[in-house]
Amino acid sequence: MNKALIIGSGLGAMTTAMRLASRGYKVQMVEKHHQPGGRLNQLKKDGFTFDLGPTFFSMTYEFEEFRKDVGLEKLPFTFRDLDVLYSVNFRGSDKRYVIYRDLDKLAEEFEEVEPNFREKMDKFLTSAGKFFHDTEYLVLKRNYDSLFQYLMTLLRVPVKYSPKLLRSVWSEMERHFESREVKEIFSLVAFFLGATPFDTPAIYTILSYTELVHDGYHNVVGGMYKIVDGLKKELDKAGVEMHFNTEIVDYKQSNGEITAMVDQNGNEWEADLFVVNADAAWFRHQIFKRKKFDEPKMDKLKWTLAPFTMYLGLDTKLPDHVPLHNYFLGDNFKEYSGKIFKNAIKLEKPYYYVNVVSKSDPESAPEGCESVFVLCPVPDMRFKPDWSDREEVANSIIDDISKRIGVDVSKHIVSKTVMTPVEWRDDFNLYKGSGLGLGHDLDQIGGFRPKNYDEKFGNVFYVGASTVPGTGLPMAVISSKLVTERITKKYGSVHT
Ligand SMILES: Cc1cc2nc3c(=O)[nH]c(=O)nc-3n(C[C@H](O)[C@H](O)[C@H](O)COP(=O)(O)OP(=O)(O)OC[C@H]3O[C@@H](n4cnc5c(N)ncnc54)[C@H](O)[C@@H]3O)c2cc1C
Numbered sequence: 001m002n003k004a005l006i007i008g009s010g011l012g013a014m015t016t017a018m019r020l021a022s023r024g025y026k027v028q029m030v031e032k033h034h035q036p037g038g039r040l041n042q043l044k045k046d047g048f049t050f051d052l053g054p055t056f057f058s059m060t061y062e063f064e065e066f067r068k069d070v071g072l073e074k075l076p077f078t079f080r081d082l083d084v085l086y087s088v089n090f091r092g093s094d095k096r097y098v099i100y101r102d103l104d105k106l107a108e109e110f111e112e113v114e115p116n117f118r119e120k121m122d123k124f125l126t127s128a129g130k131f132f133h134d135t136e137y138l139v140l141k142r143n144y145d146s147l148f149q150y151l152m153t154l155l156r157v158p159v160k161y162s163p164k165l166l167r168s169v170w171s172e173m174e175r176h177f178e179s180r181e182v183k184e185i186f187s188l189v190a191f192f193l194g195a196t197p198f199d200t201p202a203i204y205t206i207l208s209y210t211e212l213v214h215d216g217y218h219n220v221v222g223g224m225y226k227i228v229d230g231l232k233k234e235l236d237k238a239g240v241e242m243h244f245n246t247e248i249v250d251y252k253q254s255n256g257e258i259t260a261m262v263d264q265n266g267n268e269w270e271a272d273l274f275v276v277n278a279d280a281a282w283f284r285h286q287i288f289k290r291k292k293f294d295e296p297k298m299d300k301l302k303w304t305l306a307p308f309t310m311y312l313g314l315d316t317k318l319p320d321h322v323p324l325h326n327y328f329l330g331d332n333f334k335e336y337s338g339k340i341f342k343n344a345i346k347l348e349k350p351y352y353y354v355n356v357v358s359k360s361d362p363e364s365a366p367e368g369c370e371s372v373f374v375l376c377p378v379p380d381m382r383f384k385p386d387w388s389d390r391e392e393v394a395n396s397i398i399d400d401i402s403k404r405i406g407v408d409v410s411k412h413i414v415s416k417t418v419m420t421p422v423e424w425r426d427d428f429n430l431y432k433g434s435g436l437g438l439g440h441d442l443d444q445i446g447g448f449r450p451k452n453y454d455e456k457f458g459n460v461f462y463v464g465a466s467t468v469p470g471t472g473l474p475m476a477v478i479s480s481k482l483v484t485e486r487i488t489k490k491y492g493s494v495h496t
Contacts, residue, residue, distance in 0.1 A: 002026050002494045004487075005261060005269050007248050008277030010038025011473055012464035014231040015066055015480035016275055020487065021238040022070040024494030029240060030261070030269060032247035036232055038277070038428060038464075039435075040473065042225035046415035048313035048371045049364040051224040053435075055355045055373065056082065056217050056325065058210040059474035066477050076230025078221040080360065085217045086325035088185050089404055091349070096321055097185060101216050113179040124176040124186075128209035131161055135203075139446065140469050143482050150447025164202040165442060172202035184333045191377060193471065194304020194436035196337035201442055219324075223361050227473075248278070248287065257459045273459040273491065275483060280450040280467040281438055282431045288456070302441050303434035304471065305340065305377035306421035310394055312372040313365065313415030318356055322405050326354045343379040347393045350400060352376035369414070374401070380421055381432035387420035394418050437466035445470060452483045461487055 004020050006013045009031040017027045035041070041052035060079050067075050085099040100106045107118040114120065135157055144150040164172070169190045173183040187197035189207035211217050220226045235242065248269070250262035260268040276283045281301065285293035329351050330336055336351060355373040358365035365371040376397055378384065387393075395410075402409045421433025430437070438444050452467045454460035463483040465471040 003271045004028070004273050004275060005030065005271035006275045006277060007261060007283075008038060008464070009033070009036035009242060009244075010277050010464055010476065011040050011227070011231075012476040012479045012483075013038070013275070013277035014228070014235065015477050016277070016463050016483055017235055017240045018066070018070045018231065018238060019480055019484040020275075021235070021240050023484070023488060027238075027240045028269070028271070029235075029242045030246040030248060030263065031242065031244050032429065033427060034244050036242060036244075037225065037228035040224060040228055042223070042228070043311050043417060045311070045417060046313050047366045048311075048369070048415050049223060049225075049357075050311040050371055050373055050417075051355075051357060052309075052311075052419075053307070054224055054473055055357070056219045057473040058207070058215050058217055060215055060218050062474040062477040065481070069481070070234075072234065076234055077226040079218040080221050082217040082219065082324070084323055084325075085211060086327055087321075087323055088188075088327045088329060090181070090184075091328070091330045091400075091404070097181065098323075099185065101212060103212065106212075110179070110182055114177060114182045117182070120176050124172075124205070125209050125213050128205040129213060131164060131203060132206040132209050132214070134158060134161070141478055141481070143452065143468070143486055144447045147447040154446075161203075164205075167202040169197040169200045169202055169204055172205050173197065180333075184329060185327075188327060191305075193440050194377070194434070195302075195439055195441075196340065198334070198337050200440065204440065219360060221361070223357060223364055251287065253457065256457060258457045273461065273487065274457075275461045275463055275487075277462075277464045278429050279431060279437055280452070280462040280464060282429055282466070283462070284450065285431070286429070288454075290455075298431060299382055302439035302444060303380050303382075303431060304436035304439050306380040306433040307419070307424055307435040308376040308378045308390075308393060308397075308421070309419045309424075310372075310374040310397065311415070311417040311419075312374065312398075312409070312413055314370040314372060314409065314412040315368070315414045316370065316407070316412045317368060318359075318370050318372075318405065318407060322354070322356060324356055324359045326356075328352055328354065328400065328404055340377065341379055341383065343383040347376075347378070347396060350376050350393075350397050352397055352400075354401060372409075377435075378421065380434045381425065384421075387422050390418055390420050393420075436471040437464070438471075440470055452479070453486055 002025050004025045004027045006029045009029050021027050039053040043050045088097045110117040169187050173187050177183050190197040190200035247264045248261045249264050251258050252260040260270045284290045285298050353375045358371040398409050424430050425433040450467050452462045461483050463479045469475050
């Protein structure tokens with residue numbers, strides 16, 4: 001028992017492949033896209049380089065844990081600490097709030113709108129931090145063999161935290177802060193999870209703690225895709241074979257085990273065990289055709305918002321008041337949040353995020369130019385299946401940016417690529433274009449999330465955003481740790 005086939009090559013897959021290879025498994029990977037990385041991908045066009053999805057992350061120590069686990073002397077990429085996390089502008093105002101990691105500087109930014117900001121923020125972060133440290137190992141970083149085991153584990157979480165399970169991120173903000181600006185800005189963490197602060201449990205305020213206190217925010221020198229380039233080199237050294245433009249569409253089984261996965265050309269990929277990095281719910285729905293994951297049931301699940309993304313090459317530099325990471329918010333936060341999932345919003349007044357990667361990595365754009373990534377969370381294709389208005393939506397965002405930064409962006413575009421939920425669905429098999437996979441509602445996390453082992457086939461496992469523990473880059477790395485634990489518990493290491 002030593003041959004593993006991994007389906008997909010996202011971060012969860014690449015880190016699992018390294019972990020298994022370091023334990024003596026012979027690993028092959030098949031990927032439907034033309035290059036590795038999954039959502040952590042890269043677009044090179046017209047002399048510009050763009051990161052396709054992720055632009056920053058926290059919890060770098062999960063990568064360190066991975067490095068030690070696989071016996072690498074150093075990680076094959078370099079983190080960059082961000083002292084300015086991001087800037088935020090509200091529609092109708094010229095003010096730009098700069099979110100510093102340094103809490104004293106941060107307090108200065110908000111002193112006019114939120115009296116005693118520092119005290120209130122300290123209290124808020126202490127509460128989030130205590131919850132984080134009391135649950136990180138107890139609940140988050142572990143496998144569950146049954147729902148019962150998960151529920152029993154929850155009983156061990158100190159009772160004082162129960163209100164955090166019942167409250168939303170927004171109500172937690174209301175308990176600590178008064179100003180609209182502070183409440184809206186620090187509840188943006190819910191959008192990082194692909195939802196809104198009104199429907200995300202308050203436990204996720206731990207993200208504010210990890211970003212401002214515990215580990216901070218980071219990107220990667222040379223662009224986020226350096227993570228994938230670096231891991232690919234290590235996988236090559238470890239003898240892991242990767243096959244691109246290869247999509248698994250079917251399977252062969254015998255005696256309760258999968259014997260081979262079948263690709264779009266009818267080729268059979270045999271192995272002793274299989275790790276699925278395609279979305280864990282989508283694969284059960286689309287490939288295994290499980291009743292529990294049929295379309296009506298999939299549609300009833302809570303999916304994260306879909307991405308509408310743009311990659312703009314500009315033949316000019318943007319002013320200093322547009323730093324690396326920027327959020328542009330409107331003036332109707334509650335109303336917008338309430339309607340965004342269901343396509344009841346007007347996309348001519350969008351809320352969006354702008355990343356100017358050439359500000360930190362100038363080589364991503366030609367001299368005197370800028371590489372700009374725009375991400376606008378939109379309804380998934382259950383609620384808005386038709387994206388034939390893509391140009392209209394793109395132009396309304398470009399007009400809005402232009403007004404708010406004081407540069408007519410449309411006059412400077414020399415490269416433009418738009419991805420709607422349709423392309424995100426088709427390129428990476430994301431269910432109805434949902435960008436971050438399954439949502440993180442209480443009934444969809446831990447023991448309630450699709451498991452990282454298959455219900456029917458004993459030699460099939462899952463890794464990635466829609467299985468445990470959840471979405472985001474550090475979670476994908478934790479997910480690879482959890483699935484490797486499962487596999488080695490069952491099959492052992494091949495050599496010692
Ligand atoms: C627009 C956007 C912005 C984001 N920003 C951030 C951020 O700033 N910070 C952060 O931490 N996270 C961010 N995320 C989330 C992060 O990208 C994901 O959580 C993470 O990359 C998921 O990794 P994964 O291991 O689940 O694999 P995925 O990235 O989902 O990769 C799965 C791979 O499987 C392949 N595949 C699927 N089906 C098949 C099949 N049948 N056969 C063969 N191959 C198949 C897919 O093509 C894909 O390459 C963002 C996501 C998006 C979409």
